[in-house]
Amino acid sequence: MIEVGGASHTVEAWEQAYLRFETPEEEIRKFTRRFAVLGAADWRRDARVLSLFCGRGNEMVALERLGFTAIHGVDLSERLVRLYRGAGHRLVGDCLSLPVRSASQDIAVVQGGLHHLPDLEAHLPEAVAEAHRVLKPGGRFVVVEPWQTPFLRFVDWAGHGPLRRAWDKLDALTTMNDYEGATYRRWLARPDFVLSALARRFTPERSHQRWGKLLFVGRKQG
Numbered sequence: 001m002i003e004v005g006g007a008s009h010t011v012e013a014w015e016q017a018y019l020r021f022e023t024p025e026e027e028i029r030k031f032t033r034r035f036a037v038l039g040a041a042d043w044r045r046d047a048r049v050l051s052l053f054c055g056r057g058n059e060m061v062a063l064e065r066l067g068f069t070a071i072h073g074v075d076l077s078e079r080l081v082r083l084y085r086g087a088g089h090r091l092v093g094d095c096l097s098l099p100v101r102s103a104s105q106d107i108a109v110v111q112g113g114l115h116h117l118p119d120l121e122a123h124l125p126e127a128v129a130e131a132h133r134v135l136k137p138g139g140r141f142v143v144v145e146p147w148q149t150p151f152l153r154f155v156d157w158a159g160h161g162p163l164r165r166a167w168d169k170l171d172a173l174t175t176m177n178d179y180e181g182a183t184y185r186r187w188l189a190r191p192d193f194v195l196s197a198l199a200r201r202f203t204p205e206r207s208h209q210r211w212g213k214l215l216f217v218g219r220k221q222g
Contacts, residue, residue, distance in 0.1 A: 013175070013179060014175075014176055014179040014180070015077065015079070015080065017172045017173075017175040017176045017179070018055070018172075018176060019056075020168065020172040021169060021172035021173055021176065022169075024056065024058050024061075027058040027059075028058045028061050028062045028065070029062075031058060031059045031062035031063075031111065032062045032065065032066065034111070034144055034215070035062060035063070035066060037208075037215060038142055038144075038206065038215060038217055039205075039206060039217060040066060043068075043106075043107060043140070044106070045066075045067040045068055045069060046068075046069055046070060047068065047070065047106035047107050048070045048072070048104065048105045048106045048107070049063055049068050049070065049071050049072070049105070049106065049107045049108075049109065050071075050072050050073075050074065050098075050100060050105045050107070050108045050109070050134060051063070051071065051072065051073040051074070051088075051109050051110075052074055052095050052098075052108060052109065052110040052113055052131070053074075053075055053076075053095065053110050053111070053112065053113025053114075053116070054073030054074060054075045054081070054084070054090065055075055055077070055080045055081075056080045056081075056083035056084055057073055057080075057081070057083065057084025057085070057086060057088070057090060059073070059109065059111060060073045060084060060086055060088045060090075061084075061085075061086050063088075064086055064087060064088065071086075071087075071088035071089070072088060072089045072090070072091065072100070072105075073088055073089070073090045073091065074090075074091045074092075074093045074095070074098060074099070074100070075090075075092065075093075076092065076093070076094055076095075077092075078092045095110075095113065095127045095130060096123060096126045096127055096130060097130070098130050098133075098134055100134045101134070102133050102134060103133075103134070103135065103136050103137070104134055104136070105134050105135050105136065105139060106135070106136055106139050106140070107135075107139060107140045107141075107142060108131045108134060108135055108139070108140070108141050108142065109142040109143075110131075110142070110143055110144070110145075111143075111144040111145075112144065112145060112146070113145075114127060114143065114145055114187070114194075115145050115146055115180070115183060115184055115187035115188075116180060116183055117183065117187075118183060120183070120186050120187060120190060120193070121193070124193075124194065124197045125197050125200075128141075128197050128198060128200070128201055128202075129201065131201075132201040132202070132220055132221075132222075135220045136220070137220060137222075138219055138220055139219070139220045140205070140217055140218065140219060140220075141198070141201075141202045141216075141217070141218045141220070142216070142217050143198065143214065143215075143216040143217075143218075144213055144214065144215050144216075145187070145194075145213065145214045146184070146187065146188060146212060146213065146214075147188070147191070147209045147212060147213055147214040148188045148189075148191065149209060149210060149211065149212050149213075151210075151211050151212045152188075152212030155170075155173070155212060156174075156177070158170060159171075159173060159174030159177070160174065194214070195207075198216055198218055199218070201218075201220070201221055201222075202218025202219060202220060202221060203218055203219045203221055204216065204217070204218050205217045205218060205219055
């Protein structure tokens with residue numbers, strides 16, 4: 001969940017763009033494809049999975065459809081959390097202080113949430129430490145976030161040109177990125193810092209940067 005300067009109207013505008021960007025079914029299919037790339041076929045179906053920044057819960061639905069049976073989701077937005085319809089458990093909470101027991105989860109997943117952190121330098125290490133805390137020894141931390149690839153540069157360029165007016169999906173994406181503003185740009189400008197923060201607590205199992213995304217799977221150290 002995004003938090004921009006504490007301004008509720010800005011948060012609401014971002015949420016409206018998010019809801020316009022993809023239908024629930026489109027987002028579920030997207031998450032399902034990503035899980036295949038991330039190696040979810042090899043994960044135990046009874047693994048305890050924690051979805052961070054879970055939003056309206058479509059990642060949790062994708063996990064359910066893949067056969068996972070012990071799913072929890074956490075998001076800062078009570079409004080988005082209420083939109084979830086599924087068998088998993090949902091919680092309203094902050095990724096910097098998760099309402100989850102230590103060493104209780106097998107997998108923690110975040111897709112598109114860490115780049116919303118208001119203070120990247122201070123908050124990213126805290127968020128990674130919290131994921132580390134709630135995971136069991138050897139647990140997996142799965143991260144999918146924007147990444148400055150040639151494809152993303154093209155999308156950003158197109159989103160601020162005439163094509164934006166002709167394509168509602170591009171307009172919604174650009175609106176979200178513009179509302180994120182400094183946090184989004186700071187994230188894209190600090191790839192070495194981001195990778196270092198992840199590698200400090202998690203041994204990379206998979207790490208790819210392509211099509212405007214970082215796809216990272218790491219195993220808990222210590």
